[in-house]
Amino acid sequence: MSAAKTPPPPTREPRRGDFGPVLRSEWTKFRTVRGWVIGVVVVALLSVAFTFLAANGTHTGGCTFNGTPPPPGPGGGTSGGNCSLGHPYVPTGPDGEAVADSYYFVDQPLTGNGTITAQVTSLTGVTSTQSVNVATNSTTATRPGLAAWAKAGILVTPTTTQGSAYAAAMATGSHGVRLQYDYTHDTAGLPGSVSAGSPRWLRLTRTADTLTAYDSTNGTTWANIGTAHLAGLPPTVAVGLFVTSPVSFQGNSSGAPTLATATFDHVSIDSHNAPSAWRGQIIGTGSDDFYPTLGDGSYHRSDSSFVVSGSGDIAPGVIQGLLTPAAGFAVLQAVPYAAQVSYPYTLANGYYPLAPWAGFLVLCAYAVVALAVATFLVRRRDA
Amino acid sequence: MSDATIEVIGLRKRFGPTLALDGMTFTVVPGRVTGFVGPNGAGKSTTIRVILGLDAPDEGTALVCGQPYQHLCHPLNHVGALVDAAALQPSRTARNHLLWMAHSQDMATSRVDAVIEFVGLGSAARRKAGGYSLGMRQRLGIAAAMLGDPPVLIMDEPFNGMDPEGIIWMRRLLRSFAAEGRAILVSSHLMSELQDMADHVVVVGRGRVLADASVDELVALASGNQVLVRTPTPAEAASALQRAGTVATVIDANTLSVSGLEAQRVVEILGQEHVPFSEVTAQRATLEDVYLQLTTGEAEFQVNPDGEARP
Numbered sequence: 001m002s003a004a005k006t007p008p009p010p011t012r013e014p015r016r017g018d019f020g021p022v023l024r025s026e027w028t029k030f031r032t033v034r035g036w037v038i039g040v041v042v043v044a045l046l047s048v049a050f051t052f053l054a055a056n057g058t059h060t061g062g063c064t065f066n067g068t069p070p071p072p073g074p075g076g077g078t079s080g081g082n083c084s085l086g087h088p089y090v091p092t093g094p095d096g097e098a099v100a101d102s103y104y105f106v107d108q109p110l111t112g113n114g115t116i117t118a119q120v121t122s123l124t125g126v127t128s129t130q131s132v133n134v135a136t137n138s139t140t141a142t143r144p145g146l147a148a149w150a151k152a153g154i155l156v157t158p159t160t161t162q163g164s165a166y167a168a169a170m171a172t173g174s175h176g177v178r179l180q181y182d183y184t185h186d187t188a189g190l191p192g193s194v195s196a197g198s199p200r201w202l203r204l205t206r207t208a209d210t211l212t213a214y215d216s217t218n219g220t221t222w223a224n225i226g227t228a229h230l231a232g233l234p235p236t237v238a239v240g241l242f243v244t245s246p247v248s249f250q251g252n253s254s255g256a257p258t259l260a261t262a263t264f265d266h267v268s269i270d271s272h273n274a275p276s277a278w279r280g281q282i283i284g285t286g287s288d289d290f291y292p293t294l295g296d297g298s299y300h301r302s303d304s305s306f307v308v309s310g311s312g313d314i315a316p317g318v319i320q321g322l323l324t325p326a327a328g329f330a331v332l333q334a335v336p337y338a339a340q341v342s343y344p345y346t347l348a349n350g351y352y353p354l355a356p357w358a359g360f361l362v363l364c365a366y367a368v369v370a371l372a373v374a375t376f377l378v379r380r381r382d383a
Numbered sequence: 384m385s386d387a388t389i390e391v392i393g394l395r396k397r398f399g400p401t402l403a404l405d406g407m408t409f410t411v412v413p414g415r416v417t418g419f420v421g422p423n424g425a426g427k428s429t430t431i432r433v434i435l436g437l438d439a440p441d442e443g444t445a446l447v448c449g450q451p452y453q454h455l456c457h458p459l460n461h462v463g464a465l466v467d468a469a470a471l472q473p474s475r476t477a478r479n480h481l482l483w484m485a486h487s488q489d490m491a492t493s494r495v496d497a498v499i500e501f502v503g504l505g506s507a508a509r510r511k512a513g514g515y516s517l518g519m520r521q522r523l524g525i526a527a528a529m530l531g532d533p534p535v536l537i538m539d540e541p542f543n544g545m546d547p548e549g550i551i552w553m554r555r556l557l558r559s560f561a562a563e564g565r566a567i568l569v570s571s572h573l574m575s576e577l578q579d580m581a582d583h584v585v586v587v588g589r590g591r592v593l594a595d596a597s598v599d600e601l602v603a604l605a606s607g608n609q610v611l612v613r614t615p616t617p618a619e620a621a622s623a624l625q626r627a628g629t630v631a632t633v634i635d636a637n638t639l640s641v642s643g644l645e646a647q648r649v650v651e652i653l654g655q656e657h658v659p660f661s662e663v664t665a666q667r668a669t670l671e672d673v674y675l676q677l678t679t680g681e682a683e684f685q686v687n688p689d690g691e692a693r694p
Contacts, residue, residue: 020489021486021487021488021489024486024487025483025486025487028479028482028486029472029475029483032475032476032479032480032483033472033474033475034474035474
């Protein structure tokens with residue numbers, strides 16, 4: 001301690017200490033309390049573990065497919081695309097969004113223009129008594145129950161590859177007749193459900209790459225539902241009957257897979273082609289496919305009458321905004337939102353309603369707001 | 384004015400219905416220990432918090448080295464303060480406690496080790512501060528205040544919780560700081576703690592300065608030149624003194640109180656008159672007495688701006 005104290009050189013303009021020393025000081029403060037360091041490390045580990053579990057539990061994780069051939073068919077392993085074991089295959093739609101594309105298809109090729117017509121006389125369904133995370137893709141005990149978005153109808157697609165473009169006219173469990181195409185487009189037709197006493201006639205007419213859908217209650221008076229333009233539709237496409245039935249959350253909050261069965265009569269294809277044989281196809285119900293199904297489905301044909309059963313969904317992906325701090329979970333991007341899918345769109349079910357960067361920005365915005373409030377409160381009060 | 388001073392000018396602050404500071408004004412000059420006393424709630428701590436920029440006054444200013452605290456670029460180099468020794472993170476070691484403070488002002492780590500040795504905590508430096516006794520915390524607080532070797536030191540109740548040895552150490556320390564030319568402000572609610580240490584005392588009550596004077600002046604004021612005489616014949620002694628022109632009051636069977644005369648003069652008079660006496664004592668008031676007089680009858684002493692008290 002020196003004698004004759006004189007103050008240090010005069011001060012500069014009003015200001016706080018330099019940022020560097022203050023930052024160093026805060027770091028010293030933080031690192032010298034062991035409990036704080038341990039706490040932060042534990043929180044970091046928990047965050048990583050939580051993210052990891054959430055990501056694994058919601059069928060996501062780098063297994064998407066774009067352009068190149070898909071993995072081999074159901075049960076055929078995961079050698080295709082960038083998929084690896086433990087990462088179920090999630091198909092990507094025409095616009096690059098994740099989609100569900102699992103159904104049973106009874107089809108034949110169609111070259112050039114043509115029209116397919118079918119009468120749906122019944123649509124029934126069963127629901128698994130076990131939820132999806134208990135028994136996936138296995139025929140277990142069921143109870144009667146038709147999913148609201150069970151779909152049975154006629155479908156046109158360039159390929160049966162999952163995620164490919166399509167247009168379909170369909171009867172649904174409780175949403176009436178619809179025209180849907182390319183996962184994101186949905187137009188309502190006749191309302192009401194299907195029964196033998198109240199059948200639905202469906203028709204799709206192809207003209208080049210334009211598909212026009214009609215519906216009718218009697219097969220003679222037709223109403224136009226809408227038109228789908230599938231750009232770049234090749235000359236030869238697959239046309240036929242399809243049935244699919246999505247996971248139902250009615251009475252089972254974790255969701256139970258369902259199976260729908262439809263009866264088609266008066267199935268006809270009007271074209272310049274020579275008639276081809278019908279073939280039944282299982283689309284996207286393999287063990288590597290992410291969408292939970294109840295069995296593979298099947299078909300039985302007698303002349304122009306078909307009984308087709310199928311499980312899965314042809315589900316569009318639409319992204320909606322949500323502005324809570326949980327938006328940060330959007331970086332996981334496990335499940336997209338779609339009005340045409342009955343699904344509890346909650347975080348617990350792996351649904352993050354924003355694009356990854358948008359979700360991250362929302363989280364950052366919350367951090368900025370919290371910082372601003374803290375700054376205001378600290379400035380306002382006596383130290 | 385950038386001298387090593389504390390200037391408190393007309394501070395007013397209200398907490399809800401309570402007027403905590405009511406025109407508090409005083410100056411702490413370098414080279415001496417200034418005591419800052421008053422009953423609990425007189426506004427001592429609030430004044431210190433305002434000086435240190437921890438509270439904003441409604442009116443008035445407080446300057447340290449001629450600047451408001453907020454304008455000091457590296458405040459620890461200008462003013463060291465011990466405000467609440469208990470206010471530290473209990474699981475941080477004493478050395479780390481000083482380390483983050485030193486880092487905040489860009490000081491070298493060696494400075495931390497220097498002050499920790501200086502206050503005698505060298506052997507306990509790497510123990511958690513939560514396990515410190517109050518006396519050890521006070522020493523740690525002194526170390527923190529001395530980090531920047533500042534010309535101005537402010538101590539709020541530094542003797543609280545200290546053992547007698549610690550109190551002696553603290554007094555000696557503060558005196559030596561003053562001898563080095565620092566300005567020292569020490570608050571206390573016990574005047575006795577400041578006896579033999581403070582050179583100057585600012586007595587406050589209800590947010591105002593009641594007296595701002597040197598210790599000697601205050602004591603002289605309160606003493607009023609009283610001399611006590613022990614004598615077997617107080618009546619004779621009284622009449623002898625009255626004949627010499629002074630006022631003498633018989634207190635009891637063998638005690639007499641004389642005012643207005645030096646003790647030596649009293650001895651002379653009694654000797655001339657052949658009045659027997661066993662003891663003549665000049666009665667010196669303690670700071671405690673002054674304090675009690677000031678804080679019970681607040682208007683008794685008025686102090687002029689030069690700090691000279693007059694009855």
